[in-house]
Amino acid sequence: MTATTDKLHGELITSIEPDFKLKDIIKSIPKEYFQKDPVKAWFGVITNILAVIAGYAMLVYSPWYLLPLAWIFTGTALTGFFVIAHDCGHRSFSNRPWVNDLVGHIFLLPLIYPFHCWRFLHDRHHAKTNMVTIDNAWDPWELEAFNSANPLVRLFYRGIRGRFWWLGSIAHWAILHFNIEQFKENEREKARFSMIVVLVFAAIFFPTLIFYTGVWGFVKFWVVPWFVYHFWMSTFTLVHHTDPDIQFSYPEEWNQALAQLEGTVHCSYPRWVEILCHDINVHIPHHISTAIPSYNLRKVHASLQENWGSHLKETKFSWALMKRIVDYCHIFDSETAYKTFKESRG
Template sequence: MTISTIKVTDQTLTSTTKESDLRLKDILKTLPREVFAKDRRKAWTTLVINVLMVGLGYVGLAIAPWYLLPLLWIFTGTALTGFFVIAHDCGHRSFANRRWVNDLVGHVFLLPLIYPFHAWRLLHNQHHAHTNKLDIDNAWQPWKEEFYENLPSFARWGYRRLRGRFWWVGSIIHWAGMHFDWTQFQGKERQKVKLSVLVVLGFALVAFPLLVATTGFWGVVKFWLMPWMVYHFWMSTFTIVHHTIPSIPFMPEEQWNEAKAQLSGTVHCDYPSWVEFLCHNINVHIPHHLSVAIPSYNLKEAHRIIKENWGEHIHEYRFSWSLMKEITDECHLYDAEDCYYQSFDEYYAKKRA
């Protein structure tokens, strides 16, 4: 299937449009229908390749000498991040046409990561509906000064670590703190989340004793914990970079603009090609935030068209230590004066003045 480009000629719908006038539906009109189309062959081929990559990683862990284990942990953990991305498409119903297929695949592929599918799906949908909306978005939202000041000292210390050089454990905190409490949901949603939590806990109660019995406690570290930590490194890194640079604001609800938040409030970041391959281009993130209906295998083409029509509004970066240093050095607390960020150094210098 050839995807054609829709080039916008009406100036009200081009990249010269003022951000305050942007409407999400106008941006979506510039995307061809083909980028929203599900392709069963591509979806299942991606799944099979991902399973093979994870299997290759575990075979390597089983037979490799000890000095190759770090490389194999990185490979296997990154391939497991691909499992999450497949479940992510399932959560957005962009993997398969049938809901039960999406739910089944989503549950199965999140089991090794001990992630309750429906809890993640519903909380993640909140992030999409309220991206960069102050007090409502649940992904890497900067804390307000008054909230930070009223915390006990240990909580302030922990927050400084998470917004600094220990950003890579942020996904673990998010996972443990938000995804196992089904009482935060209501009605049918609560029952679905409860089912997902019980499925995950049941899996863990079987898998971990079996792993200990067959490989010992070192086997749990070798085959599960270390790849799982690599997975969370990528999840923490991907999610903080997706919406966190000094020039992207968090807006109060009354000033929030949906199109601006999804187009200009989302970062496109190029990672090494092997990471992109194993993680199914999830970091081609702007089209995904414009429409969750775009499957992962169409994200690159959708981004090319968005860049062609709306290039002046988007942020593009390449993954590097300098990028992570900028984010973790500067993007700490909410700055109420301009809706952007202030660093801890700026905050404490202001307090001392």
């Protein structure tokens, strides 16, 4: 046994031993929380579609001074589309692979995201979470890599790690998801298929939208909601695993269970955001097992709080939180987790 439990003043305390494994955490979760419920899954689909329709109705009928609110709502609802596809990618939406693939492709089309490309790269993030140079989601650069990069790349990295963090997922999308070299040989056929699907969709959808609504319609109905979606995508993914106290590790020092349990952050957002985004912020359970459907994440988090509470990192979204992250979490440091750009120069 690699984890022991004791009672201290009525609170369950779980101590972790050196040979601690992810399966030890999974065993503590009630089995029914892994079960898929088609009614809940499709209810989430229907309500999300209705939310997006409501958002676009607001964009059509709102006076100009209410457009910012309509954009924020619509972009956030479109983020829910991504989360549905996210469940599909992890096969936690349906027991039928073809249903997962079909729904995943459809819901990522408006975001111009190639489903299989995202799925393959995201699986690697889960397999190597918080592993230096291997994890592909907000892994901090080592100082040597930063110093050896050309000035434009360094400037870009500074921006993404600083006040332009909200553009990070756009860079990730553009640089990785359409590059066939990122995928293994046995993944490339499906990756190409997904690329073709979204490119054909874009080639038809964008000219049609511009033809009927003009350039302003293109900006109003797609570009701005898409940027709002990427604000949430960048923010969620950055906050999920980034904090001055969260240590990335080299492969030889990395522990899968600790990386998923202690290296993942639960962050509370305004409840309307959590509802529209299907509780994607309840992220620790998802890193314990990707088989947990999004509608069960809160139940699993409560179970983890009961059994592993002293090891969970929980916070609340605020601009102060984002400032803390983007002002400090810049360059990887093996002893202090991070150094700022200024400290790295010293």
